[in-house]
Amino acid sequence: MTSQSSTQRIHRLAIANRGEVAVRIIRACEELDIETVLLHSEVDVNSRAYRMANKKICIGPAPTAESYLNIRANINGAIASGAQAIHPGFGFLSENANFAQACRDEGIIFVGPSPESIRQLGDKVSCKALAKSLGLPLVPGYEGEDQSLSKLLSEAEKIGFPAIVKAAAGGGGRGMKVLRNIEEAKELIESAQREALSAFGSSKVFLEKYLDRAKHIEFQIFGDVTGKVFHLLDRECSVQRRHQKIIEEATSPSLTLELRRKMAEASCLIAEAARYQGAGTVEFLFQDDEFFLLEVNTRLQVEHPVTEMVMGVDLVKAQILTAQGEGVFGHWASKNQIRQPHGHSIECRIYAENPFLGGVPSTGKLGTVHWPEGPGRRFEYGFESGDEITAYYDPMIAKVIVWDETRLRAIKKMKKVLSESIVFGVHTNIPYLQEILSHTEFVNGKMTTRFIDKYFSEPIASQLPNESEEKIIREARSLVKASGLGRGKSLELDSPFTKSWRGV
Amino acid sequence: MKYLIQSSESSVWLDAEYVQGKFWIHFNGKTFCFEEEKQKSGRGKKSESAHASDLVAPMPGKVTKILASINEQIKKGDPVLVMEAMKMEYTLKAGAPGEIVKVNCQVGDQVFIGQILVELRPLDASSGGEPRG
Numbered sequence: 005m006t007s008q009s010s011t012q013r014i015h016r017l018a019i020a021n022r023g024e025v026a027v028r029i030i031r032a033c034e035e036l037d038i039e040t041v042l043l044h045s046e047v048d049v050n051s052r053a054y055r056m057a058n059k060k061i062c063i064g065p066a067p068t069a070e071s072y073l074n075i076r077a078n079i080n081g082a083i084a085s086g087a088q089a090i091h092p093g094f095g096f097l098s099e100n101a102n103f104a105q106a107c108r109d110e111g112i113i114f115v116g117p118s119p120e121s122i123r124q125l126g127d128k129v130s131c132k133a134l135a136k137s138l139g140l141p142l143v144p145g146y147e148g149e150d151q152s153l154s155k156l157l158s159e160a161e162k163i164g165f166p167a168i169v170k171a172a173a174g175g176g177g178r179g180m181k182v183l184r185n186i187e188e189a190k191e192l193i194e195s196a197q198r199e200a201l202s203a204f205g206s207s208k209v210f211l212e213k214y215l216d217r218a219k220h221i222e223f224q225i226f227g228d229v230t231g232k233v234f235h236l237l238d239r240e241c242s243v244q245r246r247h248q249k250i251i252e253e254a255t256s257p258s259l260t261l262e263l264r265r266k267m268a269e270a271s272c273l274i275a276e277a278a279r280y281q282g283a284g285t286v287e288f289l290f291q292d293d294e295f296f297l298l299e300v301n302t303r304l305q306v307e308h309p310v311t312e313m314v315m316g317v318d319l320v321k322a323q324i325l326t327a328q329g330e331g332v333f334g335h336w337a338s339k340n341q342i343r344q345p346h347g348h349s350i351e352c353r354i355y356a357e358n359p360f361l362g363g364v365p366s367t368g369k370l371g372t373v374h375w376p377e378g379p380g381r382r383f384e385y386g387f388e389s390g391d392e393i394t395a396y397y398d399p400m401i402a403k404v405i406v407w408d409e410t411r412l413r414a415i416k417k418m419k420k421v422l423s424e425s426i427v428f429g430v431h432t433n434i435p436y437l438q439e440i441l442s443h444t445e446f447v448n449g450k451m452t453t454r455f456i457d458k459y460f461s462e463p464i465a466s467q468l469p470n471e472s473e474e475k476i477i478r479e480a481r482s483l484v485k486a487s488g489l490g491r492g493k494s495l496e497l498d499s500p501f502t503k504s505w506r507g508v
Numbered sequence: 509m510k511y512l513i514q515s516s517e518s519s520v521w522l523d524a525e526y527v528q529g530k531f532w533i534h535f536n537g538k539t540f541c542f543e544e545e546k547q548k549s550g551r552g553k554k555s556e557s558a559h560a561s562d563l564v565a566p567m568p569g570k571v572t573k574i575l576a577s578i579n580e581q582i583k584k585g586d587p588v589l590v591m592e593a594m595k596m597e598y599t600l601k602a603g604a605p606g607e608i609v610k611v612n613c614q615v616g617d618q619v620f621i622g623q624i625l626v627e628l629r630p631l632d633a634s635s636g637g638e639p640r641g
Contacts, residue, residue: 202592365593480533484524
């Protein structure tokens with residue numbers, strides 16, 4: 005991050021990420037007249053970001069440890085490209101203090117908070133210590149240095165079951181397991197340690213009491229160049245499976261004005277204490293009108309679009325402007341007024357997985373992909389027809405975001421949009437999302453983080469075509485075959501059947 | 509590709525396409541996917557020869573832990589093997605009580621969908637054991 009007094013215009017920016025977030029960053033750069041450099045792995049050449057970026061530099065083979073998680077490779081790529089700045093997106097190196105430090109050491113602007121802020125807030129253990137010193141409410145737990153299995157097991161018993169084990173360097177649900185009893189605990193803690201090591205490069209874990217009817221509510225914060233931290237209200241992300249968010253919305257349907265004010269104050273307090281700059285998120289668990297600080301994510305969040313939709317901001321541009329040393333959101337400070345959200349926004353994460361087989365990953369080449377554009381609809385995606393979804397990376401292939409004037413209308417719009425969205429070649433969780441969006445508890449806004457466990461732990465029933473649908477499918481099949489598009493054959497324009505179908 | 513199917517009562521616009529040997533179709537807000545009738549890929553064959561009790565990879569990925577060993581008797585629901593794909597761990601559990609007769613993979617192996625990872629001889633408590641066919 006540049007010093008507070010000087011501004012440094014960024015002309016070229018490297019992106020240390022892939023998929024839809026890389027596309028999102030490229031779009032922001034295009035609007036700011038900044039050239040983009042995509043730092044990509046060998047297998048990611050068939051992707052939208054690759055086609056959009058001004059420059060591309062291959063930084064290594066497919067496995068993340070050798071490419072997207074390799075600090076040196078990313079730094080070297082950025083230097084070789086002549087980029088002045090690196091945007092880390094989310095996941096991968098975005099919350100890695102060593103990466104932010106390496107950028108600083110090489111004179112590259114890291115689009116995000118300082119290495120010091122990341123160390124203090126990003127490490128969940130030191131974040132808790134800071135929160136404690138500020139008098140903020142925390143979930144009881146163990147975050148000691150002794151990481152032996154016997155110590156972790158005895159601490160888990162002390163906390164009481166159910167307890168939860170989490171990766172200290174983690175996020176996104178990886179390396180996170182609920183411990184229901186001592187018998188299961190050993191296996192699950194070991195599994196969490198392995199996942200933590202594989203995903204974050206550190207096997208360090210901590211334990212917490214598991215709140216079994218809590219909501220997940222988080223506040224978007226933003227530290228500008230003056231050192232002031234603003235908040236942009238809240239999001240609710242209670243719909244989670246295996247601690248991975250599936251549906252998010254802004255704002256939460258559950259907060260009173262008074263609670264919203266208190267949680268926003270707590271969020272800004274801890275961020276200012278860590279001299280936070282740029283976009284970040286303070287996560288809370290909320291149960292029985294009480295809130296507990298969970299963690300601070302020192303990066304842009306996957307679900308940032310819902311905040312953008314109801315607050316009328318562009319968080320990625322704001323990040324880049326801040327990295328250049330420019331002021332953003334300053335006009336709000338002078339007004340000193342409570343910001344009102346405009347309408348309601350919902351995001352659904354589209355995962356490449358088979359909902360009829362309990363969500364096992366689905367990989368392969370994408371066929372037709374169609375996102376139905378319209379007012380109040382936004383699609384963030386990184387792959388198009390012909391691109392390959394591989395098993396190397398996260399299964400999230402797109403995000404569908406809708407905005408409408410009320411929550412119920414937004415839900416209705418989302419259902420319509422999903423029903424018109426087409427992804428061929430890999431299975432997606434769209435049928436699963438449709439069922440969740442129709443569930444009474446979700447519609448009433450009463451869902452907790454146990455919602456998926458309670459109602460959607462089993463694979464959903466396969467959609468079998470009814471009789472009239474069967475008929476249509478049979479006809480379509482013969483049409484497609486006749487058109488020469490079956491089994492990979494190319495289109496024969498002089499086919500006698502071309503008149504019976506219409507290409508669009 | 510979009511197609512128009514017309515009948516006397518109605519007409520339906522739909523999207524349909526073959527992608528890598530599978531037929532995908534979307535209409536009336538739903539997507540269906542069908543395997544071709546004649547399975548000729550090696551993948552399909554492998555799955556067919558698997559016994560119901562065998563543990564088969566539900567996805568492509570890497571084997572990260574094998575929790576049972578040969579000749580070990582396990583209960584229904586016992587974790588047998590841990591796989592990782594897309595940065596998440598999945599534990600494969602025994603679908604029925606049985607005895608491990610063969611482990612076809614090692615920790616670190618990249619496995620494909622449908623691959624038989626662990627072969628299990630079913631032990632049926634009520635009927636006193638069912639020989640594999």
